[in-house]
Amino acid sequence: MxxxxxxxxxxxxxxxxxxxxxxxxxxxxxxxxxxxxxxxxxxxxxxxxxxxxxxxxxxxxxxxxxxxxxxxxxxxxxxxxxxxxxxxxxxxxxxxxxxxxxxxxxxxxxxxxxxxxxxxxxxxxxxxxxxxxxxxxxxxxxxxxxxxxxxxxxxxxxxxxxxxxxxxxxxxxxxxxxxxxxxxxxxxxxxxxxxxxxxxxxxxxxxxxxxxxxxxxxxxxxxxxxxxxxxxxxxxxxxxxxxxxxxxxxxxxxxxxxxxxxxxxxxxxxxxxxxxxxxxxxxxxxxxxxxxxxxxxxxxxxxxxxxxxGPQVEEHIFEEEPETEHFTGGAFSIHLHSLRGPVTEDWATVNERPGFLRVYGRESLYSKHKQSLIARRQQSFGAEAETALEFAPESYQQMAGLVYYYNTNNYYYLFLSRDEQAGLSVGIMSSSRGVYDEPLAAPVSTQGWTRCHLKAVIDHESLQFYYSKDAVEWQPVGGTLDAATISDENAEWVKDGFALDQGFTGAFLGICVQDLSGRRLHADFDYFTYRETGHITDKDKENT
Missing domain, CATH: 2.115.10.20 (Glycosyl hydrolase domain; family 43)
Structure with a gap:
């Protein structure tokens, strides 16, 4: 059988x-x-x-x-x-x-x-x-x-x-x-x-x-x-x-x-x-x-x-779905989701620049109303997500990049923005149980770049961000982060006997843009890749 x-x-x-x-x-x-x-x-x-x-x-x-x-x-x-x-x-x-x-x-x-x-x-x-x-x-x-x-x-x-x-x-x-x-x-x-x-x-x-x-x-x-x-x-x-x-x-x-x-x-x-x-x-x-x-x-x-x-029936295997969404027009991958409302032309479109997804910045990652965020589920303990974007922020209030997201209180965000000292630069922001942090001592300059590639590599409870100019030579951004922040258990917490939050969802990897100035600056994304690493480790064996 x-x-x-x-x-x-x-x-x-x-x-x-x-x-x-x-x-x-x-x-x-x-x-x-x-x-x-x-x-x-x-x-x-x-x-x-x-x-x-x-x-x-x-x-x-x-x-x-x-x-x-x-x-x-x-x-x-x-x-x-x-x-x-x-x-x-x-x-x-x-x-x-x-x-x-x-x-x-x-x-x-x-x-x-x-x-x-x-x-x-x-x-x-x-x-x-x-x-x-x-x-x-x-x-x-x-x-x-x-x-x-x-x-x-x-x-x-x-x-x-x-x-x-x-x-x-x-x-x-x-x-x-x-x-x-x-x-x-x-x-x-x-x-x-x-x-x-x-x-x-x-x-x-x-x-x-x-x-x-x-x-x-x-x-x-x-x-x-x-x-x-x-x-x-x-x-x-x-x-x-x-x-x-x-x-x-x-x-x-x-x-x-x-x-x-x-x-x-x-x-x-x-x-x-x-x-x-x-x-x-x-x-x-x-x-x-x-x-x-x-x-x-x-x-x-x-x-x-x-x-x-299982039942004694003929095996029925579905065609494997592509790892990369190229934003070449038509419908997005069925695995991509947005928060609380649909993807509409007024904030995310493939029609204004062929071959790219243009996303207009809206509210912050803490918002429960108008987030410009598109993501998919993490479905393996080992996974990678990658994207390339072209973005010309004018201030620190404008950000775009790659997000590892549980909910508005729990996320990691590798983003491109503008800093008064570093100019165009890559930074990291995080939130755990609503406590905001910036893990880097200073943003990493990408001044003069026209395109930036971003990657997240997850191995069970570790998360490492990377950036690159050409998607060939990758440099780590910061140290290893605790991926367990993006879990049901961290999302749910109790203080003085009272539940302050509940977590019923799961980890998502995706792209997003914010413009906290209200000017709706856009970023252009060339692709989004989600890849399951597939290697079996001792940790995997313990969990099966």
């Missing part, structure tokens, strides 16, 4: 929702503040996957201007019924403190690649909405309800309400169907029907090291739901030796050969620091029904495995 190696979707690809349509498998994952919203991946063998579309590609579907870091699209649910694809999702406008402003919507399409419809508003009572298609044709939305009241469990239980496709709204009574188990933090609900039962698959324990997937069942849709007495279906909690940590938030899949699998969220912390520099990823596990009708991992126990038996 073929073997599947986890994670199947490496790098920032959390909260997977999986479906099968014929012989095709599709997984939707969360994108949070990155635009376009929701990544959909395609496979025919469960081994090889390719990103094929982003359904939320218009601001009429998703306007995240001003959304907080790790806000935006949470836990989309993809489903298919009678020729129509359905996607429900949350647009999170706030998530720190006692309140969460979480607006839930549904969009539809006749083709998985779109076009996808304008959104229909559902509710704002909580997050992680899921759509269940009943055999009689009725449709039901289930979601976590959020309880802000003092002294209450904020994860207030799973509720269900009917969705009227004709009226395009939720109708009828709201029923609470599950309070969760003692693990707490019950969220991410999905309902399935099998063996004469309704099965409720939920995420519990929080999306960190205590994460889990639990199963409950009932004879009727509205319950009462009884939790599996044997405990979680899946978890890596209290098992620090496992390569796949944070296991939970699962979704069930049946193959044409009657094989059962779950796809689930996971993280791969580097040893010994425990930092998940690649964010939360997606893995898969083989399952089976027990004699008494509960869902169980096929290998026994509840721990996620790195190698999993």
């Amino acid at each position: 073929p073997l599947i190696r986890n994670p199947i979707l490496p790098g920032f690809n959390p909260d997977p929702s999986v479906i099968r349509v014929g012989e095709d498998y599709y997984i939707a994952t969360s994108t949070f503040e990155w635009f376009p919203g929701v990544q959909i991946h395609h496979s025919r063998d469960l081994v090889h996957w390719q990103v094929i579309t982003h359904p939320l590609s218009r601001t009429s579907q998703l306007d995240m201007t001003g959304n907080p870091d790790s806000g935006g699209v949470w836990a989309p649910c993809l489903s298919y019924h009678e020729g129509t694809y359905y996607l429900v999702y949350t647009d999170v406008k706030s998530h720190m403190g006692p309140f969460k402003d979480t607006h839930n919507y549904v969009v539809t399409a006749q083709d998985i690649r779109g076009p996808w419809s304008e959104p229909v508003y559902l509710n704002s009572s909580g997050f992680d909405p899921s759509l269940f298609h009943e055999e009689d044709g009725s449709k039901w939305v289930v979601n976590l309800t959020w309880d802000h009241r003092k002294g209450r469990n904020p994860f207030g239980g799973i509720v269900i309400q009917e969705y009227s496709e004709e009226r395009k709204e939720l109708v009828g009574p709201i029923r609470k169907i599950f309070d969760g188990t003692s693990l707490g933090l019950t969220e991410g609900p999905h309902i399935y029907r099998a063996n004469g039962y309704y099965y409720l698959l939920t995420a519990e324990g929080g999306t960190r090291l205590g994460h889990a997937a639990t199963v409950a069942r009932a004879k009727t849709l509205f319950g009462p739901y009884e939790a599996d007495p044997s405990g979680p279906l899946l978890t890596s909690r209290d098992q620090p030796e496992l390569a796949l940590q944070k296991a939970g938030h699962a979704c069930l899949l049946e193959t044409p050969q009657d094989g059962l699998y779950i796809v689930h969220l996971c993280g791969r912390p580097l040893r010994p620091s425990g930092s998940c520099t690649l964010g939360r990823e997606t893995a898969i596990q083989k399952c089976e029904w027990t004699e008494d009708g509960w869902l169980a991992l096929a290998g026994g126990g509840s721990a996620p495995e790195v190698l999993v038996e």
Whole structure:
């Protein structure tokens, strides 16, 4: 039998929702503040996957201007019924403190690649909405309800309400169907029907090291739901030796050969620091029904495995995508994203200078409104990013270059700017938990250069920047930097018992331009390369 190696979707690809349509498998994952919203991946063998579309590609579907870091699209649910694809999702406008402003919507399409419809508003009572298609044709939305009241469990239980496709709204009574188990933090609900039962698959324990997937069942849709007495279906909690940590938030899949699998969220912390520099990823596990009708991992126990038996089907390998984006016109690489809104001609264009991407400077890297930043996920512990730009800044307020980015509080930036002493020069700025720094003692002069090549080399927890005039002879800029700054663990921090920030995304590498004077000076980028180094080190072996 073929073997599947986890994670199947490496790098920032959390909260997977999986479906099968014929012989095709599709997984939707969360994108949070990155635009376009929701990544959909395609496979025919469960081994090889390719990103094929982003359904939320218009601001009429998703306007995240001003959304907080790790806000935006949470836990989309993809489903298919009678020729129509359905996607429900949350647009999170706030998530720190006692309140969460979480607006839930549904969009539809006749083709998985779109076009996808304008959104229909559902509710704002909580997050992680899921759509269940009943055999009689009725449709039901289930979601976590959020309880802000003092002294209450904020994860207030799973509720269900009917969705009227004709009226395009939720109708009828709201029923609470599950309070969760003692693990707490019950969220991410999905309902399935099998063996004469309704099965409720939920995420519990929080999306960190205590994460889990639990199963409950009932004879009727509205319950009462009884939790599996044997405990979680899946978890890596209290098992620090496992390569796949944070296991939970699962979704069930049946193959044409009657094989059962779950796809689930996971993280791969580097040893010994425990930092998940690649964010939360997606893995898969083989399952089976027990004699008494509960869902169980096929290998026994509840721990996620790195190698999993795949279905006996013909291998389906996708054509490798190019490492370099040359900006020669047409659509950008599907892997490139912007922050909180689309790339539009008014700030990034390939039409004004053929063969180059011209990017106009806007707000700072701390902004949650108008950043001129285009980047892609880091998906390997060893990776390089490279670009070449032509830029003529007139002051220190104008910058352009290469960014290693987690969110507005956590980043490294190798940039070209103008300094009163050094003239045209290369500098580095950094931010860790919102604390700004400039690691270089002084900027490095590039006075007289018409073009500057910039490179970032990442090896697990080390980051080294380089610059060059010709892309042949490279010179390091500064010393080795701590890449673990760009991780979930550094982004999340607590002071005096209060959470000051949350981190649900992952590391991105990209290009950006700022003009803090407001004059919108532009930089021209010739190319952007993302390359996975691919070499296996002792650290890699420890993490598999």
